[in-house]
Amino acid sequence: MKAARSRAVTSEIAAGGHTASLNRLLAFTNAHPTARFKLRLDYEVSSHYHCADTACSSYKNAFNRLASYLDNRSTAHNLDFVFHPVRGEFEAMYPGDAAVDWMGVSVFAHELCMPIHDRGYLYNGTPPQNYDVASLQCRNAYIGTDAHGNPAAVWRNFDHDGNVLKLVKFAKDHGKPVVLSEAGMMNFTADAGSTDGLEQQRGAEWTRRLFSLMNYRGPIPNLPGTHDLRGVIRSVVYINLDFRYGWDGVNDGSFDFAPDTTWFVDGRLSRYGAAKTSFCQGLASVGFTARCR
16 A cells, blocks of 8 residues: 555656645755755655556656756756665666766665674575675676686675666766765674674774775676776765664664664764774775865
8 A cells, every 4th residue: 555655646746746845845945055955856766666657657757847846946056866766776767867967875784795683684685695694795696708708607706786886887877976875884783692792893894895885896797897986976975873762863762773673773983993994084085075073
């Protein structure tokens, strides 16, 4: 029922409905003409919730309708529109070059081939075929060559999910920069389990992989050749929050995540010395305007 309603609303937006909230948004952005706004017209969109037909024209039309409505009524002309799909559906749902300014993706754990503890392990794939438990890496094949120079599947370990690498390549091919719209640490360790106490180590590894994604040059699963994705990711939003106490991170008893579940983690970089150091170094090495104090 929830998915059906979401698809219906998507179609209603494509037909020109639900404009009242857009006008309130425009009033705010027009009141701040010196600012630049990256607007996710929706986030982590998927065919299940947003496509009313096989071609996904409902979502594509809705995105284009929103972008057109906002752009035509913006007096400050300070809006950029972000297309933020779930990892594997960027190509099928892409609204087109004319409407999209940025492509977005969320980066938490699986996107960097890290495990999530949720009363047990949740891997990004099935061990041992496509996940290496010992090294915490995804296993995928790319199209290389055999000893005779013929195309052949070459298996290797990756620090990054194949769909994320493909999304960044897709963005580059379409001349679009990428924003990591949401990024943050998840529950990498099991409370009172064999991995308890590895938070510092895994936080540092997560940060290393985050910045190596921004500097990636190498093979991409299921594709031939080597691909240079450096410089495509140009903006990062890190959620510096103690998730254990809910989405507001406030220890007031109003909403807490249960221990040993996905979000039961203190995601504040200040709590992870090596991760914070790596993050600060990464900001400088990649050339971000924001730096650590």
